[in-house]
Amino acid sequence: MAPISLTFPDGNARDYEAGITPAAVAEGISKSLSKKAISATVNGQHWDLAWPIDADAQIAIHTMADEEQANELVRHDLAHIMARAVQEIWPDTQVTIGPVIKDGWYYDFDRAEPFTPEDLGVIEKKMREIINKRDPVRTEVWERDVAIQYYKDRGEPYKVELIDAIPGDEPLRMYWHGDWQDLCRGPHLQHTGQVPGDAFKLMSIAGAYWRGDSDRAMLQRIYGVAFTGKEKLRAHLNMLEEAAKRDHRKLGREMDLFHMQEEAPGQIFWHPNGWTIYTELQDYMRRKQRKGGYVEVNTPQVVDRRLWEASGHWEKYQEHMFIVEVDEDHAREKAVNALKPMNCPCHVQVYNQGLKSYRDLPLRMAEFGSCNRYEPSGALHGIMRVRGFTQDDGHIFCREDQIEEETAIYIDYLTQIYKDLGFESFRVKFSDRPEARAGSDEIWDKAEEALLSATRAAGIEPELNPGEGAFYGPKLEFVLTDAIGRDWQCGTHQVDFVLPERLDATYIGADGAKHRPVMLHRACLGSFERFIGILIEEHAGKLPFWLAPRQVVVASIISDADDYVTKVVAALRAAGIRAEADIRNEKINYKVREHSVGKVPVILAVGAREVEERTVTVRRLGQKQTSVQPLDDLIGELSHDATPPDQR
Numbered sequence: 001m002a003p004i005s006l007t008f009p010d011g012n013a014r015d016y017e018a019g020i021t022p023a024a025v026a027e028g029i030s031k032s033l034s035k036k037a038i039s040a041t042v043n044g045q046h047w048d049l050a051w052p053i054d055a056d057a058q059i060a061i062h063t064m065a066d067e068e069q070a071n072e073l074v075r076h077d078l079a080h081i082m083a084r085a086v087q088e089i090w091p092d093t094q095v096t097i098g099p100v101i102k103d104g105w106y107y108d109f110d111r112a113e114p115f116t117p118e119d120l121g122v123i124e125k126k127m128r129e130i131i132n133k134r135d136p137v138r139t140e141v142w143e144r145d146v147a148i149q150y151y152k153d154r155g156e157p158y159k160v161e162l163i164d165a166i167p168g169d170e171p172l173r174m175y176w177h178g179d180w181q182d183l184c185r186g187p188h189l190q191h192t193g194q195v196p197g198d199a200f201k202l203m204s205i206a207g208a209y210w211r212g213d214s215d216r217a218m219l220q221r222i223y224g225v226a227f228t229g230k231e232k233l234r235a236h237l238n239m240l241e242e243a244a245k246r247d248h249r250k251l252g253r254e255m256d257l258f259h260m261q262e263e264a265p266g267q268i269f270w271h272p273n274g275w276t277i278y279t280e281l282q283d284y285m286r287r288k289q290r291k292g293g294y295v296e297v298n299t300p301q302v303v304d305r306r307l308w309e310a311s312g313h314w315e316k317y318q319e320h321m322f323i324v325e326v327d328e329d330h331a332r333e334k335a336v337n338a339l340k341p342m343n344c345p346c347h348v349q350v351y352n353q354g355l356k357s358y359r360d361l362p363l364r365m366a367e368f369g370s371c372n373r374y375e376p377s378g379a380l381h382g383i384m385r386v387r388g389f390t391q392d393d394g395h396i397f398c399r400e401d402q403i404e405e406e407t408a409i410y411i412d413y414l415t416q417i418y419k420d421l422g423f424e425s426f427r428v429k430f431s432d433r434p435e436a437r438a439g440s441d442e443i444w445d446k447a448e449e450a451l452l453s454a455t456r457a458a459g460i461e462p463e464l465n466p467g468e469g470a471f472y473g474p475k476l477e478f479v480l481t482d483a484i485g486r487d488w489q490c491g492t493h494q495v496d497f498v499l500p501e502r503l504d505a506t507y508i509g510a511d512g513a514k515h516r517p518v519m520l521h522r523a524c525l526g527s528f529e530r531f532i533g534i535l536i537e538e539h540a541g542k543l544p545f546w547l548a549p550r551q552v553v554v555a556s557i558i559s560d561a562d563d564y565v566t567k568v569v570a571a572l573r574a575a576g577i578r579a580e581a582d583i584r585n586e587k588i589n590y591k592v593r594e595h596s597v598g599k600v601p602v603i604l605a606v607g608a609r610e611v612e613e614r615t616v617t618v619r620r621l622g623q624k625q626t627s628v629q630p631l632d633d634l635i636g637e638l639s640h641d642a643t644p645p646d647q648r
């Protein structure tokens with residue numbers, strides 16, 4: 001065969017026989033690389049060490065140091081190893097599919113008897129035995145009919161069905177981990193011993209329908225997590241433990257913030273404590289908006305389908321809309337309305353009232369827009385993913401030449417808000433033009449350039465999401481990282497050339513002619529509901545003092561102090577501090593414990609001595625020590641912390 005040329009990451013090229021495998025290439029470089037190698041990337045494709053290369057190519061050999069490839073292979077090999085372990089322990093089990101997912105993998109099994117949590121330990125032990133055997137991983141390409149016959153003979157109908165679903169021109173690849181065989185695209189590691197045996201854990205068992213179809217068999221899914229080293233596994237398990245402690249649903253109960261019930265799925269019943277956080281945050285945002293030059297509007301909840309048809313939502317978004325049919329008196333036909341899933345079309349209606357001139361632009365319009373979206377019940381999650389929510393929504397109507405400046409102003413505005421709310425830094429993702437899009441290339445060039453240069457001018461280098469922009473324009477997304485390293489996409493800033501056209505928004509230019517404004521869709525928090533969920537988890541319930549719903553509880557130690565408690569509460573309230581009395585006939589330790597669980601930041605205990613000296617004994621959340629302070633001094637201190645950051 002003719003020689004081929006392989007180019008390495010350092011730019012050097014070497015000639016090889018066509019059909020050479022990356023394993024042989026690695027061996028030619030060094031013995032140690034050949035041992036350490038786990039896979040290759042060939043012309044951008046993740047490539048098994050055993051797959052031949054037939055033409056000139058770019059090649060990179062990977063080792064465990066290449067985190068991305070190593071994680072994928074380790075998790076993928078573990079899926080096979082787990083399936084083998086399960087079949088070795090329970091030979092009557094049928095195997096189906098086992099993909100890699102974030103942080104790990106799962107595999108779906110068909111077995112009459114349910115797996116128990118105790119089984120997970122047994123399976124893990126067997127998996128470690130397989131890893132310790134260092135069984136070689138082999139691969140072959142099979143003829144379709146041979147593969148089908150093989151799985152029929154073995155009584156594995158799921159695999160037969162999988163093969164039937166693979167397009168006819170695609171080669172069928174088989175992998176062996178030792179003697180155990182699975183249908184798989186690959187790539188895989190060289191041998192089972194390359195999987196770190198101390199860096200994985202089986203996590204849970206769940207039910208899953210075959211092919212996600214509720215008319216098909218119910219299978220048993222086992223989830224695992226895996227990393228390239230045991231420290232990384234430990235860090236991940238710690239993060240999960242920490243996340244469970246911070247879960248806003250648990251803290252929401254303990255702090256008595258809200259509840260949800262079956263009659264209103266995905267809708268929140270806010271309790272006084274939760275609603276206090278909500279309104280504090282909303283008041284803050286309203287002040288920021290005013291200072292930011294926005295006008296606030298409010299638009300209808302129930303809107304006739306004709307507007308949604310004009311905006312395009314009826315066609316593109318209907319499955320997520322709550323439809324409301326109304327029998328209007330005297331109407332010939334039923335009126336079909338929808339609860340608004342977004343505020344944008346309504347804002348254009350406000351804009352369209354009266355003639356606009358170029359001097360009116362930019363027009364920054366904001367609404368605390370209550371929206372309803374039909375989310376599938378499986379996607380709902382506490383107050384983070386709901387069906388009824390309120391966005392801190394806004395639309396900037398501007399001229400094309402104002403996009404960059406408005407973007408810069410917006411980034412500055414958002415930076416201040418995130419900082420005030422305790423997030424010092426954030427990342428920005430930039431999504432540029434998708435394949436299917438509206439508008440000319442020229443206008444896309446300008447809009448993308450405007451978003452990029454405004455972001456860079458703010459000292460932020462955005463991460464590129466190629467082709468992920470909306471069909472109506474490019475966008476920026478703002479991602480916060482919380483205290484335990486999780487990412488939350490909150491803010492968005494989206495250019496839209498299409499909606500003003502569809503809903504016929506215009507302005508009169510300096511030339512006296514009609515022009516289309518550009519619309520910038522933007523939100524900082526995203527929705528109040530989700531953002532409050534993030535704040536609760538970020539702070540593990542210990543919210544900044546100004547947002548804490550109950551800032552101070554004044555608890556009596558003896559009933560003779562009740563009058564003084566009332567006076568202390570009144571003095572705190574007069575200073576603008578949210579204070580409550582606790583004069584129940586309970587022991588002070590009991591009261592302290594209860595309010596600590598409720599995450600009250602300051603508990604004041606008062607007994608005979610405090611009454612006499614006009615002092616309070618102060619216990620701050622999370623601190624063991626208490627201190628005795630004159631009441632007036634304490635009020636001075638607390639009223640500073642109770643003031644929202646923009647008013648200090």
Ligand SMILES: [Zn+2]
Pocket residue numbers: 076080175183184185186188
């Ligand atoms: Zn595989």
Ligand SMILES: [Zn+2]
Pocket residue numbers: 342343344394395521522
């Ligand atoms: Zn919008």
